[in-house]
Amino acid sequence: DTEVTQTPKHLVMGMTNKKSLKCEQHMGHRAMYWYKQKAKKPPELMFVYSYEKLSINESVPSRFSPECPNSSLLNLHLHALQPEDSALYLCASSQFRAGDNYEQYFGPGTRLTVT
Amino acid sequence: RKEVEQDPGPFNVPEGATVAFNCTYSNSASQSFFWYRQDCRKEPKLLMSVYSSGNEDGRFTAQLNRASQYISLLIRDSKLSDSATYLCVVNKAPGFQKLVFGTGTRLLVSP
Numbered sequence: 660d661t662e663v664t665q666t667p668k669h670l671v672m673g674m675t676n677k678k679s680l681k682c683e684q685h686m687g688h689r690a691m692y693w694y695k696q697k698a699k700k701p702p703e704l705m706f707v708y709s710y711e712k713l714s715i716n717e718s719v720p721s722r723f724s725p726e727c728p729n730s731s732l733l734n735l736h737l738h739a740l741q742p743e744d745s746a747l748y749l750c751a752s753s754q755f756r757a758g759d760n761y762e763q764y765f766g767p768g769t770r771l772t773v774t
Numbered sequence: 775r776k777e778v779e780q781d782p783g784p785f786n787v788p789e790g791a792t793v794a795f796n797c798t799y800s801n802s803a804s805q806s807f808f809w810y811r812q813d814c815r816k817e818p819k820l821l822m823s824v825y826s827s828g829n830e831d832g833r834f835t836a837q838l839n840r841a842s843q844y845i846s847l848l849i850r851d852s853k854l855s856d857s858a859t860y861l862c863v864v865n866k867a868p869g870f871q872k873l874v875f876g877t878g879t880r881l882l883v884s885p
Contacts, residue, residue, distance in 0.1 A: 690871055701861060701875035702818065715872060749817055753871075760806035760865040763873060765817040 662686070663766035665750050671772045674740060680769045682733040682750030690755035691733040692763060693725060696747045708733060709755050740773045747771075775800050780862050780876035787883055791852045795879045797845040797862030806865040807838055809847050811858040812878065818861055821847075852883045 663684045672678050682691065690709045694702035707715035708727040722744075724736040733750055747768045754761040780797045787793050799807075807824035822829060824836040824845055835848040845862055862876035 692871075701877055704872055707871045709871060747815075755871070760871070762808060762820050762823055764820065768817050770815075 663750055663752055663764055665748075665766035665769050667769055668767065669770050669772075671774060672737065672740065673774055674742070676740075677736070677738045679737065680735040680748055680750075680771075682735075682766055683731055684750075684752040684764075684766075685731060686752060686764070687730075688752035688754055688764075689730060690753045690761075691727060692751040692753075693723075693733070693735050694749040694751065694765075696749055696768075702749055706735075737771075740771075742773050745771055745773045776876075777801060777866075777874045778862055778864050778876040780860075780879050782877055782879060784880035784882050787852050787881070789852055789854060789883055789885055791883075792848065792850045793852055793881065794849075795847045795860055795862075795881075797847075797876055799843050799845070799862075799864045799874075801864070801867065802840075802843060803867055804864045807836075807845050808863040808873075809834075809836055809845075810861040810863055810875075812861055813858050818875075821860070849881075852881075854883050854885065857881055857883045 666681045693705040696702045705719045706725045711727045722739050726734040749768045750766040751763040753763040778799050809821040810818040811821050812818045824838045828837045833850045837846045859878040859880050861878045863873050866872035
């Protein structure tokens with residue numbers, strides 16, 4: 660079964676708060692991703708980790724800080740966010756082999772509201 | 775030109791109808807193509823990968839035309855549960871772990 664889990668499901672935070680989003684997969688995938696999705700828009704890639712190393716940062720503001728503690732876990736640390744950062748944050752994972760592309764499987768997301 | 779273009783719809787069809795969605799992509803070097811479905815306020819779920827030879831999974835058929843840079847999804851015998859947004863997804867470049875999403879086509883199947 661393909662499963663990516665994310666916690667929390669919902670998060671409300673103030674602009675001065677620090678919080679973290681968590682993602683976990685047990686499919687043995689070696690690539691993990693963070694996406695941001697606003698209402699009625701497609702997901703936008705934020706970060707890609709391949710073999711626990713950051714391989715893509717799509718010019719994301721530094722108030723978003725990713726971390727990949729091991730091959731199954733991916734975190735997104737949040738600090739000093741703005742109201743416009745309110746969105747659905749999706750984690751995904753996929754197999755990885757240099758030169759190839761694989762399907763990505765998404766977690767259910769964390770719905771973030773910044774007040 | 776957008777990297778991946780889709781008709782946003784909505785497509786309103788009765789149960790049992792056949793409906794087709796189209797998608798065009800701009801990067802001729804793209805090699806991997808997918809259709810995802812996304813229900814309201816849920817995550818995208820992989821529907822099917824799209825292969826050069828075309829592929830079928832039950833009521834769903836996907837086709838790829840590399841010469842025209844065009845992908846299609848055909849849904850036969852539509853069910854109420856098929857109501858969702860269908861996202862056309864293309865990889866940015868061979869081996870580059872970035873997917874580019876179309877804006878999605880909304881399908882509404884009515885009784």
